[in-house]
Amino acid sequence: MNQGADRLACCMPLRDPGPELLETLASFERCEAKPFLIVVDDGSAVPVEIDFARFGLDGMVFRFKGKVGISTALNTGLILALGLGFQIIARMDGDDLNHAARFSKQLAYLDEHPECLAVFGGADLIDEGGALTGSRTPPVDPGRLLRAMAMNNVLIHPTAAFRAEYISRIGLYSDAFPRAEDYDYFMRGLAAGVVQVMNTPLISYRLRQGSVSFTHYRQQLTSRLRVQWRYLRLFGAAGWIGMARTLGLLLAGYLLPVRAVGALRRQWSYAFGPGARTLRRAGSSAADAAGHRSVNA
Template sequence: MSETQNRLICLIPHYNNPDALVRSLASIGPDEQCDVLVVDDGSARAPIAEAPARAAFRAQGVLRFLYLPQNRGIEHALNSGLNWILARGYTRVARLDCGDTNRPDRFARQMAFLDKHPDVALVGGAASMIDPQTRAEQFVLRHPTDHAAIVRTMRRNSAFIHPAVMFNADALATTGLYPLDAPAAEDYALFWQFVRHFQTANLPEVVIDYELDPGSISHSKRDTQLRSRLQLQWRHRAGGGLAAYAGMLRTLAILLLPYRLIFKLKARLRNKAQP
């Protein structure tokens, strides 16, 4: 690691969405000590505009771009970024997606948590799910904060919000990179490896604003994601007892229902649960 390099780097994949990238970069506060790597996954229709991106980035670090020659999907983009990061000796990796935005001091809070809890290899947090047009909050998504409850939740679905996580880079030597055999559920697959081999946690507070647009998720992608989830639940069923099979039945039920209906039901239930 060079003398000027931060311990932390934020990995942001990009594909034909330069305005959202600028919004995400601008949300990283000026006091945050982090570098950022943006991996462009072969954008042709709307490539990155580097000047606005650099102007938006105000953190105490360096913004870098990695351009892939062709579009191969987010799993390949993320793994290309991780290989770049591992070759340069960063100790922590945070995630953020184009359009999603950090809450103040998000990175500092997660860094402090991992420093205080050296047994924890990955930490996430809660997210405010917002309408991408109005920026209005639709509901807050929270996951369990302690490892035992996280493992139980993983039987049903991911216990982490992907762009809200931060993890130790050296843990990847054990977990491996994002698996390529779980289309549209690469994050769930990687998180299973973390909970199997390490302690994990979630911060109880909201750390990001997450753009959630039910109209943007295609039916084909949703089906692919659910089928991948079901495969992963079956793969990790050992030791889960009835909860493992209940999780698989839940995924099958969701697969049979329209996404918009599921989205509305979840939003209604979570809004009722808000204090």
């Protein structure tokens, strides 16, 4: 029985997706509540074509002829979903896997918590081959979540489900924080007191081991630092610690190879970061996910 398709959409921006996309689409087919899937093709070299009926889905592909960037792709999906009248808009990436109860759990949570406009959850961590390497759930307690967010964005983007009211109240993603647009977007919701976290894994989140240029890494850290400064009053003392950490990583990036900086970041998360105890149990692969999918995610 397909519960939720009448009020639930899911936005999935893609650019040159890999073979994992078929696994992602198959995970939608197994969901108890199937959303209307809105795929935004951000200028892929080979245009994305999806046979939605093959996976028991309704959906659409909106295609840009050239690359427009992640913020524009995300906003396009949100605007399309709002224009089609959907009340709840979820997020997904083209290489992660939905758990079967993901959307039904989020719909039920939002029904039970009318004050919540955006709900996130945890994730099982899988490697590039799909093997389970650990798990991660952001802090559920609002105070602990805010302290964790002072260090970095710990909310898992593809677990998000927004009410339409979130977009009308908070707005769209900003392109003013390249490679940290999600951090800014979620902090706007946290500052408004409308973001909550479910203490349950909702997806399988694929870790990548790809290399990254220092230019991209520096851009991410610079944007992170600007978000931390923007919300410093909200963060309190933890915000100063978070900014010092980001400045340290940024400085180290000029002095050390990017891989060495990534190792320092992982060691911080392993020892002191949010969910450190869980990460230590899960091992180094889980620790690698304490910040983002990869250094420049």
